[in-house]
Amino acid sequence: MSSPDRPRVLLLSMHTSPVDQPGTGDAGGMNVYVWHLAHALAHAGWAVDMATLDRDPSHSPGIRTTDLAPAVRLLTVALAGAAEVPKEGLPRFARAFGEALAQHYADDAAPVVHAHYWLSGVAGLHVASFLRAPLVLTLHTSAAAKNLRAGSDESPEPAEREAAERELIAHACRTVVNTPAEQRQVVELYGADPARVVVIPPGVDPEVFHPPVPDERDELRNGPFTVLSAGRMQPLKGQQILVRAFGELHRSHPDVPVRLILAGVGSPDFLAHLRELADAGGVASAVDFRGSLPREDLARLMGRVDAVAVASSSETFGLVAVEAQACGTPVLATDVDGLRYAVRDGETGRLVPDREPASWADALYRAARDPGAWRAMSHAARLRARELTWDDVAAQHAAAYLACAAREHDA
Structure with missing residues (x-):
């Protein structure tokens, strides 16, 4: 052997x-x-x-x-x-x-x-x-x-x-x-x-996770400010926090166009719960359930969205956060555990102080109202990922x- x-x-x-x-x-x-x-x-x-x-x-x-x-x-x-x-x-x-x-x-x-x-x-x-x-x-x-x-x-x-x-x-x-x-x-x-x-x-695998060509990035960014959450769909990962936050943002700032893409699979009960939250928050049309994506497709999507959100309650590192940065996309992440190491607050993304939907709605609003400032972190995000x-x-x-x-x- x-x-x-x-x-x-x-x-x-x-x-x-x-x-x-x-x-x-x-x-x-x-x-x-x-x-x-x-x-x-x-x-x-x-x-x-x-x-x-x-x-x-x-x-x-x-x-x-x-x-x-x-x-x-x-x-x-x-x-x-x-x-x-x-x-x-x-x-x-x-x-x-x-x-x-x-x-x-x-x-x-x-x-x-x-x-x-x-x-x-x-x-x-x-x-x-x-x-x-x-x-x-x-x-x-x-x-x-x-x-x-x-x-x-x-x-x-x-x-x-x-x-x-x-x-x-x-x-x-x-x-x-x-x-x-x-x-x-x-x-x-x-x-x-x-x-x-x-x-x-x-x-991080740079052969898979890398910035897209400009035309591909602009294809999605011509629309609403788009946020991606990728991973298993379960309470630990916080998709329910994001859907609630989008509902709060819709109520407080209906003039700010936003979109949430959820990539991953979960239990039928949890997925049904997320859909109920989206309906209750008036954002069902703004929440896109994509299911599980092959790595190459996920990387391509990461590079085309405006932000990747990691609303986990606990992460030893948060590999998704670094993969997103390798694609040149700044990250919103819970200010906890390894996410503090993966995301450099104010440089490669923003750390959200807690998992309250109101806190996430505020962070989303700040990013979406000034997309130019948000996207300016793209270069630093790429450099951060190259260290690994x-x-x-x-x-x-x-x-x-x-x-x-x-x-x-x-x-």
Whole structure:
């Protein structure tokens, strides 16, 4: 299995496949992160396996291997009874997922194990322990931070998850976080050893996310001030805040033409709730539901709108915000967590102090009433995004992997 001239890393993404389109199901920024990290690591000389749970109920138990690119493989693990279980039921399969992978590598050189999200972390503990391999952890979101920031319409994260994350952080050789703010969170909320927490911001793919040609940008900007919200449709992401804000803006400033595009999918109940809010606010005709878009189409749309809005209650980073800036589009974002790092207030966009619809309506009005001043931030937004490359992300991860492998060898 192993390449003799390449060190191997196993990236665990149990609950969502890195090849799934972001904005569908449980796929989001983490899928983008794992996918690009894998390919950048392969480009840097690593042999990379990505492992995910098989969600096809027609497959018999076992591991299917698919070559995706040179030195990049996808391992799809089918477990009896796991294919049709919702995300909330997956914790009971995490151990079996890890044990299947441990057996898969039993006769091979042990890889570095890098778990993404807490479910993968639980599985990764079993893989790493069985193979005597180092465990690296990236939570992407944490229960403690989400519960701290959650709005009244968001369900709290279960105690089981927070306890598991605390144990994982204690056992991991390195915990990778996106920003210094997240580093402080895992130290303060989980008691992490600061020396074992490393800050590595995500990257942006400039081949996909880049400014459009002028004619394409002007095509949409000749109409109303247009705002895009992209990602999974759920209370955490704040689409309901935006729809309410548009309603308030319509009532207070009916002379300001605005439009909201919602790109992503969600539960039928939440989508129906958003439509009800739009009707009640008198803005049904100004809210455009686009569904999930392929990355290239999303990038093209990002570059053509006036603003991208990220109204999340909690984000470890906010990759969508940086992807929008790479397209030259300033961002409106909640003044919280990693969004403070992703968006430079007054330079590449604006941070909104809270998630009150009135606050967002005011921020939208200020941007829409002076679109020239808003668009003047486009150049700084592009420069901000250029600071973040996946090659640099991969190099920093590789350094962490090698340090952990050396530590395991010396133990």
